[in-house]
Amino acid sequence: MTENSERRVVSVIVINEASVLSRITNLFSGRGYNITSLTVAPIPDTKYSRLTIVTAGSVRVIEQITKQLHKLIPVLRVYEHADIVEKEMALVKFPITENITDIDTLCQAYNGKIVNVGESVIIAMVADEPKRVENFLKAIKRYNPKEIVRSGAVALER
């Protein structure tokens, strides 16, 4: 039986309390599941936070991840998404000597813009589907990016 590993997005609603994040990451490391990206932020006007975890695994592994997450006491809900809107942000630092117009045009094609111009560097921002962010990062290689930060994905069910 070959089990195909698939990319999956899992959202977890947890009580916003001390050490809850380490409970989650410990579970992944302890059981040998992988985390591609993880974002976390409080849900406004509640005592909960929302984590968006991008992971990969076979159907059985994903099912186990969902169940094991649910078993943690401070976890309220776990969504294993099928039909979602997914976005990720990236910030990129370029030397000021690069072609700013070119970079700006490129950013705009990926829902972004130049957000900061300093003495020696400019910082550009894009926000798009993770796949497209990846394409963007490939496309800007020739402008000698000095630093790249990705936010990890956030997602909402359609």
Place this chain on the structure above:
Amino acid sequence: MQMSGAQMVIEALIAEGVDTVFGYPGGAIMNVYDEIYKQNGFQHILNRHEQASIHAAEGYAKASGKVGVAMITSGPGFTNAVTGLADAYMDSVPLVVISGQVPMSLIGTDGFQEIDAIGISRPCTKHNYLVTDANDLPRILKEAFYIASSGRPGPVHVDIPKDVTAQIAEFSYDFKVELETYKPHVKGNPRQIKKAMDAIAKASRPLFYLGGGIINANAGEEVRELVHKTGIPAVETFMARGVLDSKDELLVGMLGMHGSYASNMAMSETDLVIGLGVRFDDRVTGKLSEFAKNADVIHVDIDPASISKLVNADYPIVGDVKVVTQEMLHCLDGIDAANYEPWRDTINNFNDLHPLTFHEDSERLKPQWVIKRVGELLGDDANISTDVGQHQMWAAQFYPFSRSRQFISSGGLGTMGFGFPAAIGVKAASPDKVSINFTGDGSILMNVQELMTAVEKKIPVVNIILNNNFLGMVRQWQTLFYDKRHSETDLSVQPDFVKLSEAFGGIGYRVKTKEEFDAALKDAVEKNVVAFIEVIVERFENVMPMVPAGGSLFNMMLLEKKETK
């Protein structure tokens, strides 16, 4: 009422109905121990090592079905206890373990005896807490008992900094636990249960696969009724020994690595596995792809994560085994015990072909004989704890268990050193039964200091040391799979076990014959004191049958056939 955090601990324990606390004091927990000194709501048993405190609490919990409680200090006190926590976690034992921590102002400074206790206990507890304010303490303690004992039970660890035990705050324990994020699923889905029962009615070779979850759910009686009303044969896991009476005609035996031939063959031939409170552990299933290959699977468990984790369940039922079994008993229409007659015959034939037995062909006593003999002499009157190794497997194979909670052993973690402290906890919970600990010459030394605990508190545990001068189980694997290279398993150099027991104020016997053994056991039980009975047994005996690790259940190494007298 206003009181200190330390007083709250005492009040909460008493309100929870705790009658026995196992523990060991130290700097960070001293405020609580000061309150223990002043109270008389429960007894405190001072073990001589924190690991033993946890195992004793486990023994207490396993024998009584109540939550076991242990108390330890920070740093080394806590780290000594970690093995116990892991053991309880693996075997789903309900515990509340309270540890002291350095004061809040010192946390994170590498203070004296500071260790990140909840960081360490996280992967080996069901849940844990660091209490940062005494105002939270009543809620946390109440949650701890609730979480430990509900759903799939397990250990809960509460770490309390020293200044929090000194802090004065308002105490009230008169409230209900409200946990929005934790609601164990107790009742099984009735439609799913009905479907499962229909599948049972249609099956021709169904087999009950009974697990330790039945004991945790106190579902022994319901399960016995279900087995008898359906006439379907049953195999027990190691953890489920005693769910059915060993004399029960429908009990095929124990399955798994050292299960009986008939049990493992029945599991290989069944067309419908009815798993109750089981988790398809690798020591039970052997090679997964060959496990119950031709069978559909009904799986009842309180833990959704256990279902379809390893073996796909065709009829998954999440719920408390007791509640689900009761429901099943209402859906017996169409199930006719007579239909399974040929299947029962097949299994009986398996049993006739290779019965679970041993040969009395050595000069020295056979360890299996000792176990059987204790069964004949004490039977239902004893609770049986074990350590880990060959003696443990022989106890599971040959003791005639007759009830749930009679067999107390470390299954999931396989912790040497479990037996003696556990037997102390068992005796504390169940004083009317003789508390026997079957142990090995290796294991007993891993918590031998508990002689002092047992003698001091007059807890008459009878330790039967099956002395083969070997780390026998490891020696067996070396003999079978490492070409007899017995690397570091020869225990020829040994203490004088009789004198050892006597040095602590216990009694000791060293026996070599059946007559000597009978006399020693009788004497120890009559004297009702802490005892070591060292039995010199055959050194090279192997536990058989055996499914080599990773092999298929039906490919067993078997006892050589011989004429038995």
